[in-house]
Amino acid sequence: MSDPLDAVFRAASGRIIAGLAARFRSLDLAEEALAEACARAVTAWARDTPRDPAAWLYRVAERIALDRVRQAGVRAAARLPEPESDPTPEQLMLDARPIPDERLALIFTCCHPAIHPEARAALTLRLVCGLSTEEIARAFLSAEPTIAQRLVRAKRKIAGAGIGFDVPGPDGWADRLDAVLTTLDIAYAHAHADGAGSGRHADYAREMLGITATLALMLPHEPEVLALAATVRFAEARRPARVNADGVMVPLSEQDPARWDTALIAEGRHYLAAAARIGPYRPRVVAALIHAEWCARGSLSEPPPWRNILTIYDALLSVRDDAITRLNRAVALAEVAGYEAALEEVDALDLPGLAHFLPYHAVRAGLLYRLGLNEAARAAYDSALALGPGDAERKWLERRRAEVS
Amino acid sequence: MKYMLMIYENEAVYDDGTGAAMGAIIEKHMAFGEEVGPAMLHGAGLQPVTTATTVRTDGGVQTLHDGPFAETREQLGGFYLVEAADLDAAIAIAKKIPLAANGAVEVRPVMAPPGM
Numbered sequence: 001m002s003d004p005l006d007a008v009f010r011a012a013s014g015r016i017i018a019g020l021a022a023r024f025r026s027l028d029l030a031e032e033a034l035a036e037a038c039a040r041a042v043t044a045w046a047r048d049t050p051r052d053p054a055a056w057l058y059r060v061a062e063r064i065a066l067d068r069v070r071q072a073g074v075r076a077a078a079r080l081p082e083p084e085s086d087p088t089p090e091q092l093m094l095d096a097r098p099i100p101d102e103r104l105a106l107i108f109t110c111c112h113p114a115i116h117p118e119a120r121a122a123l124t125l126r127l128v129c130g131l132s133t134e135e136i137a138r139a140f141l142s143a144e145p146t147i148a149q150r151l152v153r154a155k156r157k158i159a160g161a162g163i164g165f166d167v168p169g170p171d172g173w174a175d176r177l178d179a180v181l182t183t184l185d186i187a188y189a190h191a192h193a194d195g196a197g198s199g200r201h202a203d204y205a206r207e208m209l210g211i212t213a214t215l216a217l218m219l220p221h222e223p224e225v226l227a228l229a230a231t232v233r234f235a236e237a238r239r240p241a242r243v244n245a246d247g248v249m250v251p252l253s254e255q256d257p258a259r260w261d262t263a264l265i266a267e268g269r270h271y272l273a274a275a276a277r278i279g280p281y282r283p284r285v286v287a288a289l290i291h292a293e294w295c296a297r298g299s300l301s302e303p304p305p306w307r308n309i310l311t312i313y314d315a316l317l318s319v320r321d322d323a324i325t326r327l328n329r330a331v332a333l334a335e336v337a338g339y340e341a342a343l344e345e346v347d348a349l350d351l352p353g354l355a356h357f358l359p360y361h362a363v364r365a366g367l368l369y370r371l372g373l374n375e376a377a378r379a380a381y382d383s384a385l386a387l388g389p390g391d392a393e394r395k396w397l398e399r400r401r402a403e404v405s
Numbered sequence: 406m407k408y409m410l411m412i413y414e415n416e417a418v419y420d421d422g423t424g425a426a427m428g429a430i431i432e433k434h435m436a437f438g439e440e441v442g443p444a445m446l447h448g449a450g451l452q453p454v455t456t457a458t459t460v461r462t463d464g465g466v467q468t469l470h471d472g473p474f475a476e477t478r479e480q481l482g483g484f485y486l487v488e489a490a491d492l493d494a495a496i497a498i499a500k501k502i503p504l505a506a507n508g509a510v511e512v513r514p515v516m517a518p519p520g521m
Contacts, residue, residue: 114492161514162406164491 004049005041012054013130014207015099016061018106022165024065027109027127027158033068037061044089052096059087059095103128104214105167110154111179112163119154121183122147129187138388142353173219181224181284184211188228192235193390205239208232209264216271223279226271227288233268234291237261242392249396253304257297265295283320286312306335323351327363334367343367358387362397369404377404407446407515408487408495413479414508416453426505433503434483441487441498448485479508486515 013034020030037060041053050056063086087095110124125131133151137144157163168176188208212229219225241259244250272292275285290312293305313329326349334342346364354360365380381401389397419426431450438445459470473480485502489495492512499510 112492114496161512162408162489162491162495164493166491166493168493 004053005038005045008053008057009038010130012057012099014103014106014128015101016054016058017127018102019058019100020061020065021109022100022102022105023062024069025165027155027165029065029068030061031127033061033065036064044092048093050093050095055095055097055099056092058099059092059097063087102165103211104218105165107180107183107211108167108176109158109163109165111176111183112158113176113179114161114163115154115157116150117179119150120179121186122150123154124183125187126151138356167218177219177222177225180215181228184208184215184228185284188232188235193393205236209236220274221278223275223282224284226275226278227282227284230268230271230275230288231284231291233264233271234288234295237264237268237295247392247395248399249392251396252294253306254300256300257295258299260295268292268295281315281319283316286316286319290316304335306332310336323349323354327360330367331363334370339367339370343371355383356387358384358389358393361387362393365397365400369400374404406489406491406495406517408489408492408498409513409515410485410487410495410499410502411481411511411513412483412485412502412504412508413511414482414504415479415506416482418505430503430505437501437503440501444488444498446486446488448483450483451481454480454482 016034017027017030020033021027024030024033034057037057040060041057044056045053106128107124110127111120115123122136125136126133133148134144137147188205192205209232212225212232215225216229237260238252238255240261241255241257242250268288269292272285272288275282275288279285290309293308293312297305310329310332313325313332316325317329326345330342330345333345343364346360346367349360351357361380361384365377365384368374368377368380378401381397381404385394385397385401419430434448434450438448454473457471457473459472459474461468461470461474485498487495487498489498492514495512495514499512502510
């Protein structure tokens with residue numbers, strides 16, 4: 001794919017696939033039509049770029065899908081519109097009508113309980129967020145062929161079993177909400193890992209604000225929905241401070257609060273307050289409290305709130321005890337109880353695939369270095385770097401590694 | 406789409422010696438059929454698993470066995486064929502199927518004839 005096309009695809013493929021799938025009731029048709037539209041774009045955009053490239057892709061894919069449906073004669077399966085004449089290439093170039101947003105429906109489809117739990121998030125990341133199989137494999141600490149196979153099976157299940165493309169009615173929510181939330185957690189964590197925010201996931205990190213706001217509007221009494229909306233806002237608020245002028249990642253405790261987005265933090269607090277009123281001990285609500293605590297820091301001259309952070313992590317452990325929570329807690333523990341205690345915690349972690357989890361090596365390397373175990377620290381930094389971090393994090397890890405004499 | 410809803414139950418729960426349990430569940434199935442209405446295309450209960458005979462083909466050789474194809478506590482005891490817009494609609498019908506006690510309903514789409 002050419003560069004402008006690649007960028008448009010990343011930003012808009014989720015919306016386009018969702019719009020087409022909801023309209024034509026077929027995921028395969030949606031994907032094939034978009035692929036064909038991308039192929040046509042290579043020639044059509046060679047001379048002139050459309051006013052709204054995403055709208056161009058959607059309209060062209062829509063025509064391709066319509067033609068296929070008509071050829072196949074399966075009118076009944078699709079919601080065919082009134083016949084209209086084909087737009088001219090010039091009209092397409094000027095078309096900037098918005099693409100209908102059916103992503104929420106697509107998320108619920110991808111997270112249907114009839115789909116294997118391990119496939120749901122992969123499918124959502126692939127279809128709604130436009131990630132490649134390789135990127136998903138990295139996010140899940142899995143092998144690429146495993147993910148590819150999961151995706152194929154899940155898509156077959158959707159088509160074969162007739163899983164619909166609608167936002168479920170109220171009695172369908174409970175069954176499906178947890179799968180949706182877990183999926184969005186993973187999707188956002190992946191976007192957030194790109195510290196510079198200029199990488200391939202920058203757009204959908206921002207879109208998560210919209211998706212979580214929509215979910216919160218539809219489910220105002222679900223504390224974890226509200227907490228997720230809060231977390232995404234706290235995390236996005238800090239984005240401007242996450243990378244310095246040299247493009248190097250800035251760890252949370254060294255970020256200048258003056259550069260945080262106060263409007264987003266206020267929005268986050270609004271969601272979190274509502275969540276805490278309904279379900280103060282739900283895991284996502286407690287996790288959002290950690291973000292809120294950091295965002296309460298007024299300036300760099302105030303000491304980082306490590307002790308409070310550790311207290312909240314202890315509370316989180318009582319409702320969600322897993323290796324990732326323990327790893328994050330160890331960072332706070334190091335500042336409160338010392339590096340040795342933290343390293344003991346980290347070395348006691350047990351999770352298959354941890355060796356491929358970059359933050360594990362980065363946290364370990366920092367602790368080893370502070371304890372003067374330079375050789376082990378270097379090896380740990382090398383392990384982290386070998387896992388292919390984003391630009392900003394790579395530069396930070398390289399600097400830290402260079403400090404280890 | 407057409408879906409087959411296959412009902413798996415431990416048929417011992419109907420074996421109360423008086424037929425009262427069977428009578429009660431049949432009444433519930435009749436009410437269920439009326440509630441589902443025209444989406445219900447077909448359905449039937451099966452005779453007890455003690456009446457089952459299995460024809461097995463293995464390497465071209467066919468043999469007969471007394472009993473169901475697999476011995477499990479819960480057995481296929483009946484089925485419905487329904488018309489539903491999508492899986493969720495079929496699941497909604499499946500959830501209403503009356504069961505005497507514990508059990509499971511497997512929801513399977515039926516292959517469309519070629520050209521449909």
